[in-house]
Amino acid sequence: MVRSGFTCFLFVLPFLFCVSVHCEELREKTLVDTKETSEQESLSLPDISVSGVQPVRIDAVNVASYSHLFVRELVPLVESGELALSAADKLPFDWRVDDDWLRTTMNETPLSFTPKGVLQQSGVVARGFPFRISLNAREGGGEADPSAGDDFYAQKVLLNSLAHYWSLGALQARFTLLTFAGQKLESEYGGTLRRVFPARFSEKYSQQLFREIVELTLSPTFSPLRWLTFRFLSPQEDLVWTFSPALQKVRRITGVNRSDSLYGSVLSLDDFFTWSGATQDVDLILEQEQTLLVPFRYKDQLPLVKTEEGCDMAGEDHSTTRRELLGRPLEWNFESRKYLGAAPWVPSYAVYYPRTVHRLTLQSQSPYQSYARQVLYIDKELMLPVYKVVYDTQGKLWKIVFSVFSQATTSDRKTKMSVPEFTVVIDRQAKKSSVLDYASYALCLPGEEQKALTAFGPTKIDDPAKEEGNRTDDDRLQEESQQKTQ
Secondary structure, eight states, X not given: OOOOTTHHHHHHHHHXXXXXXXXXXXXXOOOOOGGGSOTTOOOOOOOTTSTTOOXXXXXXXXXXXXXXXXXXXXXXXXXXXXXXXXXXXXXXXXXXXXXXXXXXXXXXXXXXXXXXXXXXXXXXOOSSOSSGGGSOGGGTOOOSOTTTTOTTHHHHXXXXXXXXXXXXXXXXEXXXXXXXXXXXXXXXXXXXEEEXXXXXXXXXXXXXXXXXXXXXXXXXXXXXXXXXXXXESSSOOOEEEEEETTTTEEEEEOGGGGXXXXXXXXXXXXXXXXXXXXXXXXXXXEEEEEEEEEEEOOSSOEEOEEOTTSEEEEXXXXXXXXXXXXXXXXXXXXXXXXXXXXXXXXXXXXXXXXXXXEEEEEXXXXXXXXXXXEEEEEETTTOOEEEEEEEOTTSOEEEEEEXXXXXXXXXXXXXXXXXXXXXXXXXXXXXXXXXXXXXXXXXXOOOSHHHHHHTSSTTTSSOTXXXXXXXXXXXXXXXXXXXXXX
């Protein structure tokens, strides 16, 4: 989608129409005069469930009173005025898993670890968290210190966070990728992400976590760029292919190339949903729990629609409610100008709430991995990766990544689903930023096994519609693996 000449008009329009219903939000006042408050004093956050109470604005003026609630690397951004935000004391709705998800989580899991830490699968992976560590104490599964005596607790946290995506067997998402250099919008591309999770079909795929195709459309007149990934639960390295429409050629690249930035952006394949990385050749350390301000987009749950194709979808129906003024969304600060002087990637209508998170460090053992160290923050109750901080091979701060998630539910509240709203990537070295804004998100039944898996093969990446003979990509990959071992 190409931005029209109305863009400049949109920058000033919110100020011209200050009598609109959005004016109240655009002019949220700072509730505290920090000149009268000690910088060391911790201030309480407002309860916005009370009628007429607004979130508190946190910016360079009063950040010292709330800095203990921030990821450490974000504090300088607030102090410099690059980041400003609105915060409140708790989510205004109860985010809980549905009964079906809870039953699966309470039952015995098909996944387990050997004494040496090798992940094993003894049955088909079902919808739900594979490990009970994610359950809140109020739901009957909590423990005072569930990590005590569990050598694989960090691995279980990561696997539980992945369970949000494999619940039906396939994932489909449409997105827009925006990239900024300073305050300037450099590019805007559309794209799609599709994943299939073979372990939902049969135990014979127990070592395959997912197969993924990401498409990025640079122009409506050319075929999209494509990346295909095979991700494994075993120690095997990712298999990755890429297709360039300019060269009309498919080529194999290494698994560590997934941390390379996508065309013209600072987003990598490993940054989708905050964390989409592999754990091979990584030392994983569970460090501590913290209370941090975590952004959420909606004040209520989104509608979840069950389609005839067997998908649970969020996005297509509710996206129109996100559009204002000439049908354009004012999700971002470069459009709304809600926070004057702040960066264009700052979300306009997100509200930050204090949440308990797990802090995990992933230290790469590979000298070829550009993401040398990652610090990952996963919401303890929701099991969602909300922040990621990336350091390069020299130990220098490289990227700050965060995502906003919502919960969607059917009208009868029987089915619920966690939905990614957007992901922001801030490259502190390149002084650029990218926003991955999801237009729609669906979890689907993958259909017939061979057809579903064949669609995610290296011979299809250049032309997904072409037909092959009876010899499948799985046959080719098996032959290639056998040749390597001979």
